[in-house]
Structures are given as structure tokens and as C-alpha cells.
Amino acid sequence: MTVNELAAMPGFKTVSLPDGDREINNIYIGDLLSWVMGRAKADGAWITIMSNINIVAVASLADVACIILAEGVTLDSTVAQTAEMKGVNVLTSDLPAYETAMLLKI
Amino acid sequence: MNQMAEPLVFRFDVDGDNFTSAGQASVQVKKNLRQLGIDPETIRRVSIAMYEGEINMVIHAKGGQADVIVSDGCIEIILADKGPGIANIEQAMQEGFSTAPDNIRSLGFGAGMGLPNMKRYTDEMQIDSVVGEGTTITMKVKY
Numbered sequence: 522m523t524v525n526e527l528a529a530m531p532g533f534k535t536v537s538l539p540d541g542d543r544e545i546n547n548i549y550i551g552d553l554l555s556w557v558m559g560r561a562k563a564d565g566a567w568i569t570i571m572s573n574i575n576i577v578a579v580a581s582l583a584d585v586a587c588i589i590l591a592e593g594v595t596l597d598s599t600v601a602q603t604a605e606m607k608g609v610n611v612l613t614s615d616l617p618a619y620e621t622a623m624l625l626k627i
Numbered sequence: 628m629n630q631m632a633e634p635l636v637f638r639f640d641v642d643g644d645n646f647t648s649a650g651q652a653s654v655q656v657k658k659n660l661r662q663l664g665i666d667p668e669t670i671r672r673v674s675i676a677m678y679e680g681e682i683n684m685v686i687h688a689k690g691g692q693a694d695v696i697v698s699d700g701c702i703e704i705i706l707a708d709k710g711p712g713i714a715n716i717e718q719a720m721q722e723g724f725s726t727a728p729d730n731i732r733s734l735g736f737g738a739g740m741g742l743p744n745m746k747r748y749t750d751e752m753q754i755d756s757v758v759g760e761g762t763t764i765t766m767k768v769k770y
């Protein structure tokens with residue numbers, strides 16, 4: 522599925538969607554940034570509760586398709602703007618990481 | 628990509644005080660490599676290895692200098708700082724070893740996976756470090 526399709530599903534809210542046509546091919550769940558960079562694959566959905574500014578660079582450099590903030594975690598508007606500018610898709614979900622992952626059709 | 632007559636050199640100063648902008652050099656290198664038409668997997672390897680090294684310079688060494696040299700078939704990343712140096716390189720290379728303070732860990736860094744990631748994503752990696760003088764890390768990604 523694409524990030525646009527995911528964003529349209531009930532339960533997901535859009536924070537930034539500059540590159541919504543990207544296809545989601547895998548899922549990685551984690552909050553420690555070096556683990557994400559070491560283990561997440563390109564073109565995946567990265568589900569996390571980490572919301573500081575550094576997640577934008579990590580997502581961009583690790584080339585994931587989107588960040589999904591789980592557990593109802595929100596993003597500061599300045600971070601959201603940076604994500605938009607850097608071409609990083611960010612969605613949010615109120616569910617825990619595992620339940621969020623179960624909703625993805627990949 | 629096209630044959631390159633001369634290697635291209637990109638140089639960056641890495642600011643040691645600003646944690647929110649950490650990673651800027653890596654993000655810029657990613658852009659430059661894209662414009663050069665380098666393949667996405669190579670860009671990803673260079674980006675992650677360089678970002679880990681850049682973050683280390685910010686966390687552990689109060690900044691430094693990053694050079695990226697792009698030539699035919701090889702991208703070389705040289706990260707040089709005048710920080711405290713690494714006393715035991717073998718220990719520092721182990722997954723999970725970290726001296727990062729708690730405030731850094733709360734940001735999601737300091738998992739002790741940076742140097743292992745740099746090794747994992749590059750074809751060659753060399754650490755030259757002198758305690759009290761600084762550290763220079765040289766990495767090569769072939770493509």
C-alpha cells in the first residue's frame with residue numbers, strides 16, 4: 522500500500538505528507554535511533570513513540586517510506602514543518618505500536 | 628552516473644553545540660549524491676554511516692570536520708575531530724558499548740550501535756584516535 526492509502530484509513534492522522542505516493546514494503550518498530558538505522562529497511566513504515574526533531578533526519582537518511590507515531594504521540598509544529606520541508610511523511614495513530622502495525626496492508 | 632574526471636570533494640564543519648541541527652552535513656551529502664545520480668542503496672549506506680559519525684562528533688567530541696570525496700566507484704568519508712579520543716577502540720566497536728550521558732539517551736541516541744553501524748554499511752573503515760588529541764575515522768563505500 523502507499524502512504525496516501527494508509528493516511529486515508531480510519532485510525533491514522535496526517536502530520537506531513539510531502540511524498541504520499543511512496544509504497545510501503547515493510548515495517549520496523551523501534552525508538553533507539555541507531556537500531557532503526559542499523560535494522561530498518563528502505564521503503565518501510567517506521568513505527569515509534571520518539572518524537573524529537575532527530576527522527577526526521579533518521580527517516581530521511583535511512584530512506585523509510587514514512588514515520589508513524591504510535592500511542593497518540595504528537596509532533597511539535599516546528600518538527601512537523603521540518604518533516605514537510607525534508608520530504609518526510611509522518612502519520613499518527615492512537616493505538617500501540619503492535620496494533621498499529623497490524624492495520625498495515627503490506 | 629557519468630565518468631568523473633576529477634573526484635568531487637564536499638567539506639562541512641560539524642557544529643558541536645547544536646543538537647537539533649545535528650545531521651545537517653549528512654542530509655546535504657544525501658542531496659548532493661542524488662543530484663549526481665548515485666543509486667539509492669549506495670546513498671543510503673553513505674547517509675547512515677556518515678550520520679552516525681556526525682552524531683558521534685557532536686555527542687562525544689564537540690564537533691569537527693567532515694569531508695566526502697566522490698570518485699568513480701568509491702565514496703570516501705573522512706570525519707576528523709579534536710575531541711577526547713577513544714581509549715579502547717575494540718571496546719568502542721562492540722554493539723551496545725556507550726559512554727553517552729542520560730540526556731542524550733533520552734533523545735534515542737547512545738545505544739552503542741553507531742560505530743557498529745558505520746562498519747556494517749561501509750566496505751572499509753579505519754579509526755585513528757589519540758587520547759587527548761582527537762579522532763579521525765575514514766570510511767569507504769564502493770559502488
Ligand SMILES: Nc1ncnc2c1ncn2[C@@H]1O[C@H](COP(=O)(O)OP(=O)(O)O)[C@@H](O)[C@H]1O
Pocket residue numbers: 555679683684686687688708710711712713719720724725726727736737738739740741742743762
Ligand atoms: N568521535 C569520537 N570521539 C570520542 N569518542 C568517541 C567518538 N566516537 C565514538 N566514541 C566512543 O565510542 C563509544 C561508542 O560509539 P557508538 O558505537 O557510536 O555508540 P554511542 O554513540 O551510542 O555511544 C561512544 O560511547 C564513545 O565513548
Ligand SMILES: [Mg+2]
Pocket residue numbers: 679682683737739740741742
Ligand atoms: Mg554513536
